[in-house]
Amino acid sequence: MNSDCLLRITKSNLRHNFLPYALLSSGLLLFVPVIFGICELDRQLSAQPLEMYLSLTGMFVLTPVFMPEQNTEIRDTVRSKRMDCTEVYLIRSLYSLLFMALIIGGFTLYMHHMNCDVDKWHFISGYGAALFLGSVGFFVSGVSGNTVAGFMASSVVYIANFGMGKKFGDLCIFTISYHTNGRIWVLYAVSAVLIITALIADRYKKSI
Amino acid sequence: MLFFKECKKVFFSVTYFIYLAVMILMFISQYWFDAKITVEKPVEGGDFGCTTVFDAETIMPNATAAFMNDFYNGEFICYPYGFIKKVHPDAFENEKLCSIISEITGYSAAEIEELRNSAAVLEYYEEFSTTPKIQYKFPDLKIAEGMTYEHFCELIDEADDILGGGSSYNSDGLEYYSKEVPITYEEALAEYNEFAEDDKVTGGLARLFCDYLGIDIVLIPVFVAAAFTYTDRKKKISDIIYSRKISSAKLVLTRFAALVVMMLIPVLLMAAAAHIQAAKLYSGTELDNTVFYTLTLEWLLPNLMAATAFGMLITELSSPIIAEILGIAVWFKEVCLGSYELVGDISSFDLIIRHNSEMYRSVFMANYSEFIFSRCFWAGIALVMVTGTIAVYELKRGGVLNEFRLPFKNNKIKSKA
Amino acid sequence: MADTIEIKKVNKFYGKKQALYDIDLTIGQGMFGLLGRNGAGKTTLMKTLAALHKKKSGNITICGIPIEKAKAIRSITGYLPQDFSMYPSMTVTESLDYLGALSGMDKKSRTERIPQLLKKVNLTQQKKTKVKALSGGMKRRLGIAQALLHNPKVLIVDEPTAGLDPEERIRFRNLLCEVAEERIVILSTHIVGDIEASCEDLAIMNEGRILWKGTVSQLLDMAKDKVWLINTEKRFVTAVKKEYIVTGSVIHGDNADIRVISDTVPDLQGAIRIEPNLEDAYMYCLYSHGCIAKGDEE
Numbered sequence: 069m070n071s072d073c074l075l076r077i078t079k080s081n082l083r084h085n086f087l088p089y090a091l092l093s094s095g096l097l098l099f100v101p102v103i104f105g106i107c108e109l110d111r112q113l114s115a116q117p118l119e120m121y122l123s124l125t126g127m128f129v130l131t132p133v134f135m136p137e138q139n140t141e142i143r144d145t146v147r148s149k150r151m152d153c154t155e156v157y158l159i160r161s162l163y164s165l166l167f168m169a170l171i172i173g174g175f176t177l178y179m180h181h182m183n184c185d186v187d188k189w190h191f192i193s194g195y196g197a198a199l200f201l202g203s204v205g206f207f208v209s210g211v212s213g214n215t216v217a218g219f220m221a222s223s224v225v226y227i228a229n230f231g232m233g234k235k236f237g238d239l240c241i242f243t244i245s246y247h248t249n250g251r252i253w254v255l256y257a258v259s260a261v262l263i264i265t266a267l268i269a270d271r272y273k274k275s276i
Numbered sequence: 277m278l279f280f281k282e283c284k285k286v287f288f289s290v291t292y293f294i295y296l297a298v299m300i301l302m303f304i305s306q307y308w309f310d311a312k313i314t315v316e317k318p319v320e321g322g323d324f325g326c327t328t329v330f331d332a333e334t335i336m337p338n339a340t341a342a343f344m345n346d347f348y349n350g351e352f353i354c355y356p357y358g359f360i361k362k363v364h365p366d367a368f369e370n371e372k373l374c375s376i377i378s379e380i381t382g383y384s385a386a387e388i389e390e391l392r393n394s395a396a397v398l399e400y401y402e403e404f405s406t407t408p409k410i411q412y413k414f415p416d417l418k419i420a421e422g423m424t425y426e427h428f429c430e431l432i433d434e435a436d437d438i439l440g441g442g443s444s445y446n447s448d449g450l451e452y453y454s455k456e457v458p459i460t461y462e463e464a465l466a467e468y469n470e471f472a473e474d475d476k477v478t479g480g481l482a483r484l485f486c487d488y489l490g491i492d493i494v495l496i497p498v499f500v501a502a503a504f505t506y507t508d509r510k511k512k513i514s515d516i517i518y519s520r521k522i523s524s525a526k527l528v529l530t531r532f533a534a535l536v537v538m539m540l541i542p543v544l545l546m547a548a549a550a551h552i553q554a555a556k557l558y559s560g561t562e563l564d565n566t567v568f569y570t571l572t573l574e575w576l577l578p579n580l581m582a583a584t585a586f587g588m589l590i591t592e593l594s595s596p597i598i599a600e601i602l603g604i605a606v607w608f609k610e611v612c613l614g615s616y617e618l619v620g621d622i623s624s625f626d627l628i629i630r631h632n633s634e635m636y637r638s639v640f641m642a643n644y645s646e647f648i649f650s651r652c653f654w655a656g657i658a659l660v661m662v663t664g665t666i667a668v669y670e671l672k673r674g675g676v677l678n679e680f681r682l683p684f685k686n687n688k689i690k691s692k693a
Numbered sequence: 694m695a696d697t698i699e700i701k702k703v704n705k706f707y708g709k710k711q712a713l714y715d716i717d718l719t720i721g722q723g724m725f726g727l728l729g730r731n732g733a734g735k736t737t738l739m740k741t742l743a744a745l746h747k748k749k750s751g752n753i754t755i756c757g758i759p760i761e762k763a764k765a766i767r768s769i770t771g772y773l774p775q776d777f778s779m780y781p782s783m784t785v786t787e788s789l790d791y792l793g794a795l796s797g798m799d800k801k802s803r804t805e806r807i808p809q810l811l812k813k814v815n816l817t818q819q820k821k822t823k824v825k826a827l828s829g830g831m832k833r834r835l836g837i838a839q840a841l842l843h844n845p846k847v848l849i850v851d852e853p854t855a856g857l858d859p860e861e862r863i864r865f866r867n868l869l870c871e872v873a874e875e876r877i878v879i880l881s882t883h884i885v886g887d888i889e890a891s892c893e894d895l896a897i898m899n900e901g902r903i904l905w906k907g908t909v910s911q912l913l914d915m916a917k918d919k920v921w922l923i924n925t926e927k928r929f930v931t932a933v934k935k936e937y938i939v940t941g942s943v944i945h946g947d948n949a950d951i952r953v954i955s956d957t958v959p960d961l962q963g964a965i966r967i968e969p970n971l972e973d974a975y976m977y978c979l980y981s982h983g984c985i986a987k988g989d990e991e
Binding site for chain 2: 092100103104105107109110113116120124132159208212214216217219221223226227230231235264268
Binding site for chain 3: 069072073074076077082084085095104139140141142144146147148149150151152158
């Protein structure tokens with residue numbers, strides 16, 4: 069598989085399968101200054117726009133990774149090609165993860181510029197929240213073959229965190245906002261497990 | 277019978293399974309453990325906490341002092357959309373705020389500036405913060421002579437507008453600055469009697485039950501309805517269904533009814549569980565044995581209907597993903613950006629009703645007509661949306677809307693032969 | 694490297710349900726037809742050959758490559774699924790470019806090959822049309838173009854003519870015959886006419902088993918002297934259908950011409966022995982293996 073092929077695959081997927089969700093996620097940014105003030109926020113308040121709002125980016129871009137091939141007519145055509153379908157999912161996941169980093173990282177820098185008390189932990193925790201929400205959607209969508217269910221599961225986790233965030237311990241996505249003292253690496257590790265499990269489950273399911 | 281067949285389809289869908297799991301989880305983690313702590317009859321001589329009493333003479337100086345403190349610090353804490361927002365007024369806004377203070381206190385701008393230097397200053401640290409904050413105290417702050425409470429409210433509302441809304445300086449939130457007095461035994465007993473006698477225990481608990489479940493029931497059914505409505509298109513059987521004799525109205529209404537009934541059953545079962553729990557915890561007390569079920573139907577059914585109809589309509593019109601994203605947006609607006617009053621703040625058009633306590637029956641009953649209005653309003657909106665779904669379905673069935681799709685579709689447009 | 698597909702004792706299960714039973718086949722260059730009723734297991738076998746499904750037991754080699762080497766198999770096979778579709782928002786050229794990249798073709802070969810194939814399948818004018826705007830026939834032609842894109846040694850096409858109009862079907866069959874000159878083409882269908890018009894070798898499947906395999910002429914020979922034309926009154930049609938395997942009946946006013954299959958001379962007046970066509974032969978094959986019985990049509 070040469071680099072040109074990877075480039076073509078990435079470009080096509082970005083344009084046809086990613087763009088609407090990327091636009092939606094970028095749209096979230098527009099409302100941040102309206103909903104939250106982002107000027108001179110202290111450490112805890114600075115985490116709110118990142119953890120409680122921009123984390124939705126993860127749900128929007130990671131959950132639909134499996135969606136195009138959930139149309140069975142397309143799935144068999146794509147799967148009959150030399151390149152493994154899992155590799156296509158990996159490409160989609162990678163640029164989605166990169167996009168999340170751009171949105172959340174870029175906004176963290178902007179907050180820093182606006183004299184908010186932010187540091188690398190704000191990025192790590194905001195990104196962790198997005199990653200976890202996204203990986204839950206990714207997992208449910210991959211395992212059930214139903215993206216709608218993926219979005220549903222991800223939203224449920226998001227809502228539940230508002231009501232009983234602290235009860236989730238290390239899996240609370242509002243680590244700094246709720247001052248949970250959670251170990252953020254656990255959030256990352258569980259997300260990785262969910263993503264890998266979904267990819268394996270998808271492979272297994274389709275090769276029965 | 278078609279209705280039961282549709283119910284069966286709902287029952288065997290993945291999203292319904294998630295719905296069941298979420299509702300049970302929410303019920304147990306939120307309501308069950310809260311309700312386990314029983315309300316005890318107050319004993320004379322105990323500590324019953326404090327309450328505020330309205331006193332304009334206390335409110336005006338207290339609110340003005342707090343307002344001036346924020347003014348001197350150049351920072352106001354506001355909640356315009358539920359989330360905390362620190363507002364830093366610019367020079368122009370500061371000038372306007374200063375003139376408001378001037379009108380309230382009767383001081384000139386220069387005197388107000390002078391007061392900053394003469395005020396008692398307290399340095400303190402906010403939780404988890406390393407930056408010191410300054411609190412200005414004005415023990416003998418005077419209010420301008422002849423200042424009425426009504427005019428004070430007008431001025432303070434003006435200040436709130438300048439700050440962009442959501443500050444604690446608005447006429448509705450001024451109670452916060454009123455005098456705090458301890459609750460007497462008699463008051464505590466009256467409150468308890470309201471719970472035990474007027475509400476017959478279960479009335480209060482049923483409100484708490486509906487409050488907790490009401491948060492989720494405005495969103496989760498959207499997913500179930502969206503996924504269910506999308507099934508025909510996903511399985512590419514729309515055309516087969518379109519070609520049947522059944523009318524669009526009958527089909528859509530049957531499916532709507534099946535979704536609502538199937539999602540209502542577990543809620544009623546949870547209400548029954550809550551009823552049994554209450555009967556055990558308050559054995560020996562006279563209970564209202566119907567209120568858990570009637571209030572569930574009154575309070576939660578309109579929400580369930582609205583969420584279901586919304587999911588069906590948007591999915592029929594565009595795609596399930598759009599329905600979900602819009603559902604999340606509405607939920608976010610209602611829950612995160614809406615009112616943060618958890619008790620007694622009911623308006624006529626509220627989608628989500630909050631009353632996060634088994635107590636305060638009188639506060640709830642004071643807003644009862646608004647409550648009933650809002651429930652009828654949302655049930656009506658649900659029926660309007662169902663009618664809309666029927667219309668869209670009929671148009672698609674006739675081929676009028678076949679080529680119409682909003683963006684983000686995950687269904688392909690039927691190819692033109 | 695052998696230019697054949699060797700299938701030996703292949704079994705396949707969906708959960709507990711067995712879908713393929715001891716399939717044995719050798720397929721050489723040219724068109725090979727796989728004929729069978731709906732649900733006979735044709736698609737399962739095709740998907741197994743395209744390395745999309747895993748077999749439970751047995752061996753399959755495609756041009757000497759064992760089926761387990763999925764990547765290598767996918768490099769030399771082109772697959773057109775029964776219900777072909779592509780991302781609806783892509784144009785015809787974009788889809789082929791994308792699928793070519795998935796097949797590991799470099800940019801140069803994609804740029805060269807796509808216009809050639811579009812010309813071959815007569816889609817040059819639609820090259821900028823979005824997939825969602827293509828007609829059924831056009832979509833099927835795009836399907837064959839994508840399957841041929843990386844110049845595979847083996848082309849697997851599953852029910853490609855179902856739902857096409859007669860003109861489009863003929864055009865499609867001719868296209869397949871053309872591409873079969875230099876590769877193995879496996880055509881699965883339940884339409885006997887497709888096989889008759891394009892294949893020399895064929896196999897008949899029923900309930901997951903290979904019922905019969907050989908050439909078209911061998912199949913026709915098998916039914917020789919077993920097909921009869923009966924001219925009778927219309928009112929006897931139902932009675933005839935009860936007694937015989939009927940492959941066709943044409944009503945003319947009060948009379949009817951009925952084609953029946955029978956090992957012996959039908960016990961009816963005016964029965965004439967006629968040459969079997971492939972449809973008759975196929976029905977006879979099903980009948981002689983006990984897959985259909987007299988009066989089934991009733």
